[in-house]
Amino acid sequence: MPITDLVRVYVPATVPMLAEMRTTGQLGAGPVVAHAVTPALREWYAEGDEEELEYVAFTRAAQAALQLLRHDPKAPRRRVVVSADVASTALVREDVELGSSTVRLPQPISLKEVASIHLDGLSAAAEIGAAADVVEEALAGDPDAQFTVDGAEDHELEWYAVTELDELL
Numbered sequence: 711m712p713i714t715d716l717v718r719v720y721v722p723a724t725v726p727m728l729a730e731m732r733t734t735g736q737l738g739a740g741p742v743v744a745h746a747v748t749p750a751l752r753e754w755y756a757e758g759d760e761e762e763l764e765y766v767a768f769t770r771a772a773q774a775a776l777q778l779l780r781h782d783p784k785a786p787r788r789r790v791v792v793s794a795d796v797a798s799t800a801l802v803r804e805d806v807e808l809g810s811s812t813v814r815l816p817q818p819i820s821l822k823e824v825a826s827i828h829l830d831g832l833s834a835a836a837e838i839g840a841a842a843d844v845v846e847e848a849l850a851g852d853p854d855a856q857f858t859v860d861g862a863e864d865h866e867l868e869w870y871a872v873t874e875l876d877e878l879l
Contacts, residue, residue: 716795717796719819720793735821738819742817747766750808754808776862789862793824827872829878830865831865837864
């Protein structure tokens, strides 16, 4: 079997999506939208090193997790980002604009591809919930909503090993 190059992707998620991943062994039903260091992101942020580019992609996944929370009012108000290493050949890049980090995977992400799980701490829930409530208004340009979303981004997501999934849930 040939060795395939792996790409780190950051998948926005919610706590219920983590529970489903634990049950089914996979994240998403496909196609899965994720963020990664893409050629368009590299070109846009040419002076950034690999670590900075990874942080940008990760941050965008955390922002997308707010949108998932907006549309799932029963989900605990905690952003979730799942980091996974997938075959580079599995990615469909969507470099529609300079700086884009969006990629699609036609298939679900297998639990064995997951490298780590990132989750807001319980103390962030109120601010994350407020940001989720106004994230679409912020994306539309509302400055008050953007201020609320920016406040949520002050919270760093906590890192968890895949083996801690049961404890997280």
